[in-house]
Amino acid sequence: MKKYICIILFLLLAATPLLSQSAPAIDENIPYLMTFGGNASTSWGDDDLCQIFYCLIPSSQTDPVYIRVYDPDTGGALDEPKGEYNTITNFSIYAGKGCWLDTAALVISKTGNYRNGYLSSSKSFGFDPEYDKKWYSFGPFNPSEGEYVAKLGGRVFKIIAQGISGDDGNLYKYFLSTSPVENIAVEGGNLFTYKYHLRLSDDQQHVSQIYPFVDDRTISIQVSNFDWDNDGIIRIFSVAKNGIPCDVSGDDNWIIREFPILDEEKNSTVEIQFIKNKSVQVKNNNVVITVRNQYGISLPFYVVPIGGRPVYSPKIRMK
Ligand SMILES: [Ca+2]
Numbered sequence: 001m002k003k004y005i006c007i008i009l010f011l012l013l014a015a016t017p018l019l020s021q022s023a024p025a026i027d028e029n030i031p032y033l034m035t036f037g038g039n040a041s042t043s044w045g046d047d048d049l050c051q052i053f054y055c056l057i058p059s060s061q062t063d064p065v066y067i068r069v070y071d072p073d074t075g076g077a078l079d080e081p082k083g084e085y086n087t088i089t090n091f092s093i094y095a096g097k098g099c100w101l102d103t104a105a106l107v108i109s110k111t112g113n114y115r116n117g118y119l120s121s122s123k124s125f126g127f128d129p130e131y132d133k134k135w136y137s138f139g140p141f142n143p144s145e146g147e148y149v150a151k152l153g154g155r156v157f158k159i160i161a162q163g164i165s166g167d168d169g170n171l172y173k174y175f176l177s178t179s180p181v182e183n184i185a186v187e188g189g190n191l192f193t194y195k196y197h198l199r200l201s202d203d204q205q206h207v208s209q210i211y212p213f214v215d216d217r218t219i220s221i222q223v224s225n226f227d228w229d230n231d232g233i234i235r236i237f238s239v240a241k242n243g244i245p246c247d248v249s250g251d252d253n254w255i256i257r258e259f260p261i262l263d264e265e266k267n268s269t270v271e272i273q274f275i276k277n278k279s280v281q282v283k284n285n286n287v288v289i290t291v292r293n294q295y296g297i298s299l300p301f302y303v304v305p306i307g308g309r310p311v312y313s314p315k316i317r318m319k
Pocket residue numbers: 081082083084085086087166167168
């Protein structure tokens with residue numbers, strides 16, 4: 001009997017990470033997502049004033065889901081002012097055919113119709129104490145409204161956060177929930193993006209990480225980072241890479257570095273780790289990260305890493 005209790009406990013513990021469906025996820029250890037107002041300067045860390053995330057709902061989920069946004073306003077707590085707060089951010093949820101498949105988010109530049117699919121729900125937020133440090137819930141959404149993507153095993157909704165006007169930084173988080181009033185994870189659900197706009201911690205001991213998935217067509221990856229402000233180190237981990245350093249950008253520029261991908265790394269998750277500068281404190285550091293394959297197609301970052309975090313194997317690297 002004891003043995004079975006142990007097995008059940010193990011299964012419960014093993015299942016726990018699958019339920020961390022916030023973006024950023026707890027395991028990523030990133031404080032907030034960020035999007036600046038439509039008139040902001042890119043030197044504040046947001047290269048295109050727009051962030052596109054996707055929610056993956058497994059086919060097993062038939063009950064409605066909600067996409068919840070924490071602190072959607074720009075003002076009060078958490079956010080980053082430039083002068084007076086005057087920023088409007090629009091959050092829009094897209095569903096239906098084309099919302100994932102034909103998206104321009106697959107390439108790094110924000111060209112083409114990245115708003116493909118049909119607009120299911122939309123709301124703009126400005127300086128609004130009603131939503132300061134509070135959750136706003138979009139939905140309910142019937143999972144069948146999402147675009148069916150066979151290779152992802154489920155249906156996809158898209159959420160676009162776009163800076164409309166103003167010049168301040170909006171910090172926020174997402175949660176994919178089965179409830180409109182609390183965060184209850186969708187079993188087997190996930191969130192992913194092709195271009196991660198994020199805020200690093202002010203804590204110099206802080207380490208964050210994100211998890212691009214490398215598919216079987218990839219023979220090399222280009223890791224790009226924007227406006228890193230020389231804040232510490234970026235390292236790459238995988239089954240074959242044990243913390244290889246990646247060059248970092250300074251103020252208001254992109255740095256692109258290429259790394260080969262071995263056969264053993266195909267169809268697996270890579271970890272990109274952000275280690276804060278321990279000698280100089282860089283505060284309010286907003287950065288943008290993309291990873292592209294040799295065709296220039298952006299790879300997805302999943303908040304719940306596919307297959308779990310990579311574990312480095314010295315034998316693979318030796319070969
Ligand atoms: Ca302002």
